[in-house]
Amino acid sequence: MEEPGTVVIIARPGSDWSSSLEVLSERYAYRVVLAGSAAEALTTLSSIHVDLAIAEDNENESGGLDFLAGLRVSHPDIIRVYVTPKSGSMLEQTLAKAAIFQFLLKPLDAAQLGLVVERALETRELARRHRILSREFKISGGALMFAERKTALFRPESQRFEKLVYVSEQMAEMCDLARQAAQTELPILIQGETGTGKELLARAIHYNSLRRGSPLLVQNCGGMPDELLQSELFGHKRGAFTGAISDRLGLFRAADGGTVFLDEISEVSPSFQVSLLRFLQEGEVKPLGSDKVLHCDVRIIAASNRPLKALVERREFRQDLYFRLKGFEFEVPPLRARPNDIAPLAEFFAAKHADALGRKILGVSASVIDKLSNGEFPGNVRELENEIRRMVALARDGEYLTTRNMSPALLAAAPRERPGAGGFQPEGVTLKDQVESLEKQIVGRALARNHWNQSRAATELGLSRVGLANKIKRYNLVPSG
Ligand SMILES: Nc1ncnc2c1ncn2[C@@H]1O[C@H](COP(=O)(O)OP(=O)(O)OP(=O)(O)O)[C@@H](O)[C@H]1O
Numbered sequence: 001m002e003e004p005g006t007v008v009i010i011a012r013p014g015s016d017w018s019s020s021l022e023v024l025s026e027r028y029a030y031r032v033v034l035a036g037s038a039a040e041a042l043t044t045l046s047s048i049h050v051d052l053a054i055a056e057d058n059e060n061e062s063g064g065l066d067f068l069a070g071l072r073v074s075h076p077d078i079i080r081v082y083v084t085p086k087s088g089s090m091l092e093q094t095l096a097k098a099a100i101f102q103f104l105l106k107p108l109d110a111a112q113l114g115l116v117v118e119r120a121l122e123t124r125e126l127a128r129r130h131r132i133l134s135r136e137f138k139i140s141g142g143a144l145m146f147a148e149r150k151t152a153l154f155r156p157e158s159q160r161f162e163k164l165v166y167v168s169e170q171m172a173e174m175c176d177l178a179r180q181a182a183q184t185e186l187p188i189l190i191q192g193e194t195g196t197g198k199e200l201l202a203r204a205i206h207y208n209s210l211r212r213g214s215p216l217l218v219q220n221c222g223g224m225p226d227e228l229l230q231s232e233l234f235g236h237k238r239g240a241f242t243g244a245i246s247d248r249l250g251l252f253r254a255a256d257g258g259t260v261f262l263d264e265i266s267e268v269s270p271s272f273q274v275s276l277l278r279f280l281q282e283g284e285v286k287p288l289g290s291d292k293v294l295h296c297d298v299r300i301i302a303a304s305n306r307p308l309k310a311l312v313e314r315r316e317f318r319q320d321l322y323f324r325l326k327g328f329e330f331e332v333p334p335l336r337a338r339p340n341d342i343a344p345l346a347e348f349f350a351a352k353h354a355d356a357l358g359r360k361i362l363g364v365s366a367s368v369i370d371k372l373s374n375g376e377f378p379g380n381v382r383e384l385e386n387e388i389r390r391m392v393a394l395a396r397d398g399e400y401l402t403t404r405n406m407s408p409a410l411l412a413a414a415p416r417e418r419p420g421a422g423g424f425q426p427e428g429v430t431l432k433d434q435v436e437s438l439e440k441q442i443v444g445r446a447l448a449r450n451h452w453n454q455s456r457a458a459t460e461l462g463l464s465r466v467g468l469a470n471k472i473k474r475y476n477l478v479p480s481g
């Protein structure tokens with residue numbers, strides 16, 4: 001599923017981008033986000049995957065160019081296009097600092113802009129493929145390129161859901177459902193251990209919902225005194241409590257039409273739970289110290305790293321609120337339950353931090369991936385990212401990340417138990433999932449060895465032909481080219 005690309009435009013107040021917007025989103029089907037300021041553009045960049053940024057300046061201004069120069073450092077992957085009224089030799093000098101892909105002179109020609117954006121994205125895609133191929137070639141020393149290899153160097157291309165990177169079945173399934181859930185109006189509950197990507201998922205959902213044009217506001221509910229949390233979300237009247245020196249709107253009303261992300265929802269008080277329930281049921285907001293009931297339209301996404309179900313059983317969390325919150329429920333699996341995500345994540349973080357630190361790293365060596373795959377990662381993806389960031393900082397230009405740069409704790413991690421050995425790698429957490437994943441691999445290999453001659457493979461495995469046919473069907477096995 002190839003996505004057409006996302007473009008952010010940082011527009012000057014009063015300038016008219018309507019025909020460009022039309023060309024980019026109608027003719028080319030790009031997703032276009034119009035930001036009114038640099039700050040707004042940065043919030044967008046932190047939430048969604050952006051491919052290209054367009055900034056503009058008027059006569060005697062340089063805010064747009066400065067923004068692009070900053071982007072070169074903070075988000076070097078994003079292609080930069082500049083729109084300016086002036087031409088001449090001075091321009092060339094100033095352009096160099098932002099290393100822009102192309103500049104366009106005002107008045108802007110929408111068709112020309114469309115073409116420039118298309119070419120820019122094509123160029124980047126070609127560069128990406130070239131990078132992958134030349135890396136494969138280097139690792140394999142060229143000669144091994146087409147020979148059979150024991151290591152999984154030809155890894156499947158990773159998938160993305162906004163900023164989430166993954167290849168595992170578990171994540172693919174979860175993100176597919178999340179894409180659908182995003183389109184509905186139901187509240188969403190996201191659970192999972194610390195550092196698994198709950199907030200990233202919440203942001204991805206908001207930006208894939210019909211509310212993406214309205215704000216996503218975030219409230220961490222952990223460690224907040226009840227009164228403060230109530231007033232943050234529902235607002236207050238002046239004088240409602242000591243320190244309430246003026247009226248406060250509250251997050252729910254500030255996010256009207258958009259989404260509120262309530263993090264660490266397990267930590268809220270019983271009385272807050274009642275207010276939240278009322279809000280979910282009736283859309284009613286009553287600011288502290290006011291008896292006026294106001295209405296607003298906000299979608300709630302809540303997250304917790306403590307399982308709410310257990311808290312409900314212990315009567316520490318209201319059951320009716322729990323049921324209301326989980327219009328859709330997502331459990332982000334811990335990293336150790338999806339070890340095949342480790343390689344693409346490590347590569348992704350290596351590239352990200354190499355860019356950020358201005359390092360030229362060739363990639364992550366297979367021995368590092370091997371070691372990382374044994375790690376327990378109690379801090380999940382966050383811990384993996386920290387490890388890679390540290391390794392990039394220690395690595396030398398023009399090299400791969402090697403086990404030399406790894407932190408002692410991870411280096412010492414014992415290899416995981418690998419039942420069956422022989423390069424079989426179980427997937428999943430439960431015994432049933434792991435056994436099934438092994439069975440699938442064993443049957444698949446027997447078939448491949450016997451060139452899909454099913455009677456021979458069945459004999460080898462000690463199965464009847466019908467028994468083998470059932471397993472092929474059950475695991476969707478197909479001959480690979
Ligand atoms: N699948 C992923 N792809 C890329 N980056 C990820 C992924 N999952 C997590 N991260 C990164 O790991 C870090 C932790 O993610 P996030 O803050 O979403 O986790 P969390 O589940 O909300 O953690 P906590 O419970 O501690 O708040 C972030 O820097 C995020 O960018």
Ligand SMILES: [Mg+2]
Binds near residue numbers: 198199
């Ligand atoms: Mg979080």
